Amino acid sequence: MTDASMAAEPNATPALLHPTWAFTVSHPAHFIALGAGSGLPRTAPGTVGTLWAWAVFLLLQPWLNDTGWAVLIGVGTLVGWWASTVTAQHMRIADSGHIVIDEIIAFWLVLWLVMPTGFWGQLLAFALFRLFDSVKFGPMAWADRAFKGFGPRGGFGIMLDDFAAALCTLLVIAVWRF
Numbered sequence: 001m002t003d004a005s006m007a008a009e010p011n012a013t014p015a016l017l018h019p020t021w022a023f024t025v026s027h028p029a030h031f032i033a034l035g036a037g038s039g040l041p042r043t044a045p046g047t048v049g050t051l052w053a054w055a056v057f058l059l060l061q062p063w064l065n066d067t068g069w070a071v072l073i074g075v076g077t078l079v080g081w082w083a084s085t086v087t088a089q090h091m092r093i094a095d096s097g098h099i100v101i102d103e104i105i106a107f108w109l110v111l112w113l114v115m116p117t118g119f120w121g122q123l124l125a126f127a128l129f130r131l132f133d134s135v136k137f138g139p140m141a142w143a144d145r146a147f148k149g150f151g152p153r154g155g156f157g158i159m160l161d162d163f164a165a166a167l168c169t170l171l172v173i174a175v176w177r178f
Contacts, residue, residue: 015092018042029086032079032101039100047130049100053107054126061115069112076105077159085155094148095158103133106162110169128172132165139164 016023024034031037038052039045064072080101087099110125117125136144143164147157 013092016090017093019091019096019098027086027090029083030090032083033087033099035100035104039098045098045100046103046133049103050107050126050130050133052100053104054111054122056104057108057111066112069108073105073109073112076101076108080105081152081155081159084158085150085152088154088158089150094150094154095144099158102159102162105159106166109163110166113170114173125169125173128169129165132168133162136161139168
């Protein structure tokens with residue numbers, strides 16, 4: 001469905017601006033895209049989703065080696081693309097801030113690649129990632145604009161701008177370290 005066809009439907013339900021817990025658990029894609037509920041806050045859902053990603057990363061880290069992280073991030077990207085596509089269509093919002101699977105997977109990538117580092121290094125990675133994801137300049141702005149809409153292209157765009165933010169975060173950290 002395109003943006004125009006969504007708006008042109010005569011009996012279209014209004015956009016779901018503030019998803020609820022009932023919406024989150026009504027479909028597996030919603031649960032995934034909304035980060036198991038971490039994307040539900042009305043204020044700063046992307047930040048809460050990224051904090052959730054950080055906590056889950058620390059819980060999973062003892063059990064996953066590099067291959068495990070690569071597989072989880074790879075599969076998570078594909079599943080996140082699907083979940084974002086479906087949830088955006090059901091919410092009737094091309095890129096709702098409540099969809100946080102993009103922040104989760106992209107921040108896992110950042111943490112996986114900057115580890116081992118202590119709390120302050122992780123906090124710096126968090127702050128840089130949130131800055132790049134929020135400000136959306138350069139590659140983040142391009143990804144956000146180029147892939148807006150509904151359907152698989154829109155779901156890809158939801159994921160892509162956060163991977164661009166992850167790349168910028170990793171570049172800054174690499175320059176800082178070396």
